[in-house]
Amino acid sequence: MALENILPGKLGFGAAPLGNMFRDIPEDEALATVEAAWNDGIRYYDNAPFYGAGLAELRMGEALAGKPRDQYVISTKVGRIILDDLEDVGARQQGEKAGVFAHGRANRIVNDYGYDATLRSIEDSLKRLRTDHIEIAFVHDLAQDFWGDLWLAKFEEARTGAFRALDRLRDEGTIKAWGLGVNKVEPIELVLGLDESRPGAFLLAGRYTLLDHGRALQRVMPLAADHGASIVVGGPYSSGALVGGPNFEYAPATPEILDRVARIKAIADRHGVSMKAAGLHFSLANPAVAAVIPGASRPGRIAEDRAAFDEIVPASFWQDLRAAGLVDPAAPLPSGS
Numbered sequence: 001m002a003l004e005n006i007l008p009g010k011l012g013f014g015a016a017p018l019g020n021m022f023r024d025i026p027e028d029e030a031l032a033t034v035e036a037a038w039n040d041g042i043r044y045y046d047n048a049p050f051y052g053a054g055l056a057e058l059r060m061g062e063a064l065a066g067k068p069r070d071q072y073v074i075s076t077k078v079g080r081i082i083l084d085d086l087e088d089v090g091a092r093q094q095g096e097k098a099g100v101f102a103h104g105r106a107n108r109i110v111n112d113y114g115y116d117a118t119l120r121s122i123e124d125s126l127k128r129l130r131t132d133h134i135e136i137a138f139v140h141d142l143a144q145d146f147w148g149d150l151w152l153a154k155f156e157e158a159r160t161g162a163f164r165a166l167d168r169l170r171d172e173g174t175i176k177a178w179g180l181g182v183n184k185v186e187p188i189e190l191v192l193g194l195d196e197s198r199p200g201a202f203l204l205a206g207r208y209t210l211l212d213h214g215r216a217l218q219r220v221m222p223l224a225a226d227h228g229a230s231i232v233v234g235g236p237y238s239s240g241a242l243v244g245g246p247n248f249e250y251a252p253a254t255p256e257i258l259d260r261v262a263r264i265k266a267i268a269d270r271h272g273v274s275m276k277a278a279g280l281h282f283s284l285a286n287p288a289v290a291a292v293i294p295g296a297s298r299p300g301r302i303a304e305d306r307a308a309f310d311e312i313v314p315a316s317f318w319q320d321l322r323a324a325g326l327v328d329p330a331a332p333l334p335s336g337s
């Protein structure tokens with residue numbers, strides 16, 4: 001089923017911060033953040049077992065318990081099983097994401113893109129999320145940033161394992177659609193090039209944002225459009241750096257990034273445009289993008305996100321950004337109003 005027919009709107013909620021990403025978030029603050037999203041009318045929630053080793057799913061399951069299940073949509077991920085026994089969190093091998101969930105649960109995380117592991121992963125997510133179905137399942141981090149040179153071997157493992165298990169779960173009705181959830185464009189390009197039946201739903205994080213979109217524009221966005229595939233944009237604020245936060249993706253923002261943000265902000269200030277609106281509207285302007293899912297761990301962020309989503313951004317802002325070379329000349333820009 002096409003993503004557009006599943007998603008209830010173009011603004012969703014990214015639950016990675018609920019897994020204690022970057023900080024130890026008090027339980028009531030985490031639950032209040034989901035409640036704020038619900039009260040705001042947000043009905044699409046993205047999650048993953050990886051986020052705090054089950055913590056983000058457990059918190060979302062609790063916060064959404066009692067809400068009518070037919071009124072919201074969940075995506076979660078496969079590729080990692082969360083065990084009951086504990087491990088040394090600091091010794092985990094997690095590529096570029098090492099340390100990001102140091103405050104999450106200490107449960108042992110087993111990476112596995114096999115068929116049986118995928119069935120088990122979904123079964124465990126259903127329990128943590130307190131539901132009997134999940135609308136969308138993304139194969140998580142099947143990419144170079146997590147696996148380095150092993151990523152193609154892992155891709156093959158998933159192609160013959162996870163992909164087939166997800167086809168089965170879709171046929172059985174446990175999920176409605178599946179695809180990849182990655183921070184890199186190459187795995188999506190590879191999937192879209194497969195001869196066999198391929199999925200049409202992707203979560204691409206950090207690669208189609210105001211701060212970083214050049215590579216995605218070259219191949220993955222046109223390929224998605226050609227194949228009728230849709231993309232959910234994760235990390236639309238590049239982990240916060242775009243909107244005043246300290247982090248760019250999984251590390252403190254570099255001076256170069258902060259300088260780019262300052263140059264965009266100077267133009268945004270001149271036009272009375274918020275940086276959140278600039279980020280969200282930019283990502284949504286590409287026709288392949290079905291939704292944006294900013295993350296948040298504080299209830300107050302939700303009203304900011306909604307206001308930004310609804311903001312009217314003048315076309316002259318986009319023209320000035322383009323003239324300053326701060327967006328790729330090939331990037332579709334919002335028409336403004």
Ligand SMILES: NC(=O)c1ccc[n+]([C@@H]2O[C@H](COP(=O)([O-])OP(=O)(O)OC[C@H]3O[C@@H](n4cnc5c(N)ncnc54)[C@H](OP(=O)(O)O)[C@@H]3O)[C@@H](O)[C@H]2O)c1
Binds near residue numbers: 016141238294
């Ligand atoms: N491989 C994958 O599948 C993948 C990878 C990355 C992301 N994703 C998905 O995409 C979602 C969004 O990505 P993300 O959460 O990493 O990053 P994001 O949406 O780019 O940014 C979220 C961060 O911005 C901060 N922020 C928001 N408003 C702010 C403000 N006014 N001032 C300062 N900081 C502010 C939030 O801080 P607070 O925590 O303080 O609210 C939060 O940490 C994730 O939650 C996840 O669902 C998927």
